[in-house]
Amino acid sequence: xxxxxxxxxxxxxxxxxxxxxxxxxxxxxxxxxxxxxxxxxxxxxxxxxxxxxxxxxxxxxxxxxxxxxxxxxxxxxxxxxxxxxxxxxxxxxxxxxxxxxxxxxxxxxxxxxxxxxxxxxxxxxxxxxxxxxxxxxxxxxxxxxxxxxxxxxxxxxxxxxxxxxxxxxxxxxxxxxxxxxxxxxxxxxxxxxxxxxxxxxxxxxxxxxxxxxxxxxxxxxxxxxxxxxxxxxxxxxxxxxxxxxxxxxxxxxxxxxxxxxxxxxxxxxxxxxxxxxx
Numbered sequence: 676x677x678x679x680x681x682x683x684x685x686x687x688x689x690x691x692x693x694x695x696x697x698x699x700x701x702x703x704x705x706x707x708x709x710x711x712x713x714x715x716x717x718x719x720x721x722x723x724x725x726x727x728x729x730x731x732x733x734x735x736x737x738x739x740x741x742x743x744x745x746x747x748x749x750x751x752x753x754x755x756x757x758x759x760x761x762x763x764x765x766x767x768x769x770x771x772x773x774x775x776x777x778x779x780x781x782x783x784x785x786x787x788x789x790x791x792x793x794x795x796x797x798x799x800x801x802x803x804x805x806x807x808x809x810x811x812x813x814x815x816x817x818x819x820x821x822x823x824x825x826x827x828x829x830x831x832x833x834x835x836x837x838x839x840x841x842x843x844x845x846x847x848x849x850x851x852x853x854x855x856x857x858x859x860x861x862x863x864x865x866x867x868x869x870x871x872x873x874x875x876x877x878x879x880x881x882x883x884x885x886x887x888x889x890x891x892x893x894x895x896x897x898x899x900x901x902x903x904x905x906x907x908x909x910x911x912x913x914x915x916x917x918x919x920x921x922x923x924x925x926x927x928x929x930x931x932x933x934x935x936x937x938x939x940x941x942x943x944x945x946x947x948x949x950x951x952x953x
Contacts, residue, residue: 684790685712685746686913687933690878690922691727692716698723701924702730706740708929714851714876714920716750716795717780719760724749724783732785748791749780750829751810753798769806773813777822792823793851796830803838811844827851827876833863851876854917856884856951869916877917880908887951900938903931910938911948 689705691698691714702713713731716722731747734740751773754765763775781787792814798806814826827849828835840846850868854860854877861877868875887893888904896907905921909932912919921932940948 684874684918685710686918686936687909688712688714688746688748688876688918688920689929690714690920691723692721692922694726694922694924695723696726697924698726699729699733702727703733703737703739704926705929706730706734706745708926709933710929711740711744712746712748714748715784716752716793717762717776717783718750718752718757718795719762720756720758724780728782728784742786746790747784747786748793748827749784749789750793750795751776751814752795753806753810755798756795769809770813770816773810773817777817781822788821789823791825791827791849792817793827793829793849797828797835800832801834803835803842807839808842808844811839815845825849827874831864833867836864836867846871847873849874849876849918851878851920853877853879853883854912855879856887856948860912860915860917860949862949865916875917876920877912878920878922880912880917880919881905881921884908887948890951892947892951896940896944902935902938906931906935906938907940908948909935910940911945914940914945915949 687710689710689712691702694701713727715724715727717724762779763772780789794810798804817823818826825848828847829851831850831852850864850873852861852864865875881888888908893904893907897904909919923929923932
């Protein structure tokens, strides 16, 4: 396994939730379009992680990419977030469940390490619990054993993060949250991350903000830049320090989303988008 510092985290991730039988083909299509980062989870309820592995294998076989060129991110999901298709023994301790879930993910993805391992969401919507502390310590052991490079948390509030730090726990390398424009695009959590050099990943940037895409501000900027509304939102996100995810099933939209890098927005325009529904 190469040294962690030798691999940069891509500035755009392809998300694989809700793809079911299309997962393998869409992962291969995303890699062909130019994505180098794939986000998944060992949660069969919403993801088909083995299908991700099939798509990766097809891309490797056709020379589209090599494992060393990619950033693979998966997640540990508590029993409450799963259906009956569990990647671990529900009677085992949480620490054992983490190890079993990781072993299953590595098998699914056809690799001996992932680049990022994420706690899919805390056990409680209100606080960082003893269960979370146990899971986080087990995840640290997976990292120390070389089975992941980075550790992260997802679907967390500012209180979760503050409580996590108060317990003298190791800070996550990254946070992944859903971004609502009406909440300032998760402004408080983003500020917390920025102050601590924690990478902030944002998902549902489009689906959670349909009104923003239809706003005169975004449509006007799209017209000026000869861009799509999605490209404007993704350019804004990257401009304010959000590493975006997209889960589009369209090969054309995949290419368009990556091409958002050509869109140039001023600080005033980014502030206007940030406050559009905040």
